[in-house]
Amino acid sequence: MxxxxxxxxxxxxxxxxxxxxxxxxxxxxxxxxxxxxxxxxxxxxxxxxxxxxxxxxxxxxxxxxxxxxxxxxxxxxxxxxxxxxxxxxxxxxxxxxxxxxxxxxxxxxxxxxxxxxxxxxxxxxxxxxxxxxxxxxxxxxxxxxxxxxxxxxxxxxxxxxxxxxxxxxxxxxxxxxDVERVIWEKFVFLVGLSATTATVRRPIGVVRAHEETRRLLRDVMTEAVAVARASGVRLDEGFADDRLGFCDTLPAEMTSSMHHDLEQGNRLELPWLSGGVADLADRLGVPAPRNRTVADILAPHVMGRQDAG
Missing domain, CATH: 3.40.50.720 (NAD(P)-binding Rossmann-like Domain)
Structure with a gap:
C-alpha cells in the first residue's frame, strides 16, 4: 500500500x-x-x-x-x-x-x-x-x-x-x-495515566502505590466513564475499576506522554485530556471535579516553558 x-x-x-x-x-x-x-x-x-x-x-x-x-x-x-x-x-x-x-x-x-x-x-x-x-x-x-x-x-x-x-x-x-467504544476505552485509561503522572510528576508505579494518588487515578477515570455513558457510549459503569486493575499490571516505570512533555517543557495535550473531560462534563451536566482540578493545576504549563513567568 x-x-x-x-x-x-x-x-x-x-x-x-x-x-x-x-x-x-x-x-x-x-x-x-x-x-x-x-x-x-x-x-x-x-x-x-x-x-x-x-x-x-x-x-x-x-x-x-x-x-x-x-x-x-x-x-x-x-x-x-x-x-x-x-x-x-x-x-x-x-x-x-x-x-x-x-x-x-x-x-x-x-x-x-x-x-x-x-x-x-x-x-x-x-x-x-x-x-x-x-x-x-x-x-x-x-x-x-x-x-x-x-x-x-x-x-x-x-x-x-x-x-x-x-x-x-x-x-x-x-x-x-464498535470502534467508538474502543476509542473511549483507551481515553478513560489515558486520561487517568496522564492526569496522575503529570500532576504527581512520577511514573505509574508511584501513583498506584499511594492510597491518595491511587484514589485520584480511580476518580479521574470514573469521571471519564460517566461522561462516556452520558454521551451514549456503551461503557460498563464499573469500567474504571477494570482499568485500575490494568494499571496494576503496567511496568512501574511507565509514564504518559503528557508527563514526558511536561518534564521537557513542551506543549501539553491537556485541553483534550482532563480538560476535555471537564468541558464535555459541563456540557452534559455531569460532575467532573477531579479532572477540572487537574486541568486547573496544569494550566500554567499548557503552552510549555514559553508560557513560564
Whole structure:
C-alpha cells in the first residue's frame, strides 16, 4: 500500500517504519531537526521487538509535497489536527481514507469538519514510544497495538486492507464493530495515566502505590466513564475499576506522554485530556471535579516553558 504518515514522532514514526520495513510505500511528513535527520539517514526505530531503519527518501516537509496515497495515518499532537485536516483537503491525498492514531475522543470530529464522513476511519493505538533524538524513535516495552474499525459500512474494505498491512508489518492489530467504544476505552485509561503522572510528576508505579494518588487515578477515570455513558457510549459503569486493575499490571516505570512533555517543557495535550473531560462534563451536566482540578493545576504549563513567568 501507499501510505502517508503525518507526523514521524513516537507513534507515527514507529508504525510507519514497521509498515515501510514490510515493503509498503510509506512517506512521512516531518519538520525541524527531525526532518533533516530522517532526510540524511532515514528514520531509526529502536525496539525490543527489533530495530528498523527507513530509507532517507521517505520523508517530506509538508502535506502539499505528498503524492497520491491509499491511506493516510495522522499522528500529530491534537492541537495540530485542524490545520492538518485543512491541508489534507487541499492536497493530492484529499480523497484518501484517513486514520487518526492520536489521543483523545475529539480527533475524528475535528477531521470530519474538513474531510468527508466517508474518509475518516475509527481507530486507537496503544504504545509507549518517543523521539529520543532527531531521527531516532525509541519504543518502550513490547506493547504496540492498533484497533481500527469502520464508522460507516462503506469503509469496511479499507479497514480490512489496512488491518492486513499492519499485521503483515508485525503490528498487533485488531478490528472492532464498535470502534467508538474502543476509542473511549483507551481515553478513560489515558486520561487517568496522564492526569496522575503529570500532576504527581512520577511514573505509574508511584501513583498506584499511594492510597491518595491511587484514589485520584480511580476518580479521574470514573469521571471519564460517566461522561462516556452520558454521551451514549456503551461503557460498563464499573469500567474504571477494570482499568485500575490494568494499571496494576503496567511496568512501574511507565509514564504518559503528557508527563514526558511536561518534564521537557513542551506543549501539553491537556485541553483534550482532563480538560476535555471537564468541558464535555459541563456540557452534559455531569460532575467532573477531579479532572477540572487537574486541568486547573496544569494550566500554567499548557503552552510549555514559553508560557513560564
Amino acid at each position: 501507499r501510505i502517508a504518515v503525518i507526523g514521524a514522532g513516537g507513534v507515527g514514526g514507529y508504525f510507519g517504519a514497521r509498515l515501510a520495513a514490510a515493503g509498503h510505500e510509506v512517506t512521512f511528513v516531518a519538520r525541524g531537526a527531525h526532518l533533516e535527520a530522517v532526510r540524511r539517514s532515514g528514520l531509526v526505530v529502536r525496539s525490543p521487538l527489533g530495530d528498523v531503519r527507513t530509507e532517507p527518501a521517505s520523508v517530506v516537509a509538508s502535506i502539499a509535497e505528498l503524492g497520491p496515497a491509499d491511506a493516510v495515518l495522522v499522528a500529530v499532537k491534537l492541537w495540530d489536527t485542524e490545520d492538518v485536516a485543512r491541508q489534507l483537503r487541499a492536497s493530492a491525498v484529499s480523497a484518501a481514507p484517513v486514520l487518526s492514531l492520536q489521543n483523545g475522543v475529539h480527533k475524528d470530529g475535528i477531521l470530519r469538519e474538513h474531510l468527508t464522513d466517508e474518509q475518516v476511519l475509527g481507530g486507537a493505538c496503544f504504545i509507549s514510544s518517543f523521539i529520543q533524538e532527531p531521527g531516532v524513535v525509541v519504543h518502550n516495552g513490547t506493547l504496540q497495538r492498533i484497533v481500527l474499525g469502520a464508522h460507516r459500512d462503506g469503509q469496511k474494505r479499507i479497514v480490512e486492507d489496512l488491518s492486513a498491512a499492519l499485521r503483515d508489518a508485525g503490528v498487533d492489530t485488531g478490528t472492532s464493530d
